[in-house]
Amino acid sequence: MLSVVFLPLGCVVSRRLPQILLLLALALWLAASYGVRYGLMEDVRWVGACSDEAVAHWQCSVRSNLGLLIHFGVLGWGALIASVLGFAVPNRVGRYLAWVGLLLGMLALVLYSASLAVFAVVIAGLRLVRSHRGP
DSSP: OHHHHHHHHHHHHHHHHHHHHHHHHHHHHHHHHHHHIIIIISOHHHHHHHHOSSOOOHHHHHHHHHHHHHHHTHHHHHHHHHHHHHHHSOHHHHHHHHHHHHHHHHHHHHTTOHHHHHHHHHHHHHHHHSOOOOO
16 A cells, blocks of 8 residues: 555656756766866966976876866867767767767866857757657
């Protein structure tokens, strides 16, 4: 009797669970992106530590390479290309490309490459909310 009462609730939870997990993953990705921005790129400690030639931290090379990626717009262009391909490619591959575009676009938005990333996030979002057509 008890399982019959909670059976519809279990179906609703299991049907929405992937969507809830995806939203949670997006929130964690956004938090990690802001952690990289404020913890590595804008933190004053790393400016002093990385300016000293005698001390070589792996964080300094990550910071330097991220700076180059931001300067040349690699994150924004990568997000835009993945989003447009995801929009054009059908089925599951298109959805995966749209997710890659969305994640790269969110990272680019946080890391100072907002001009291209805005379009990438919108295109990827449109692809991800598009209904599944097919057999």
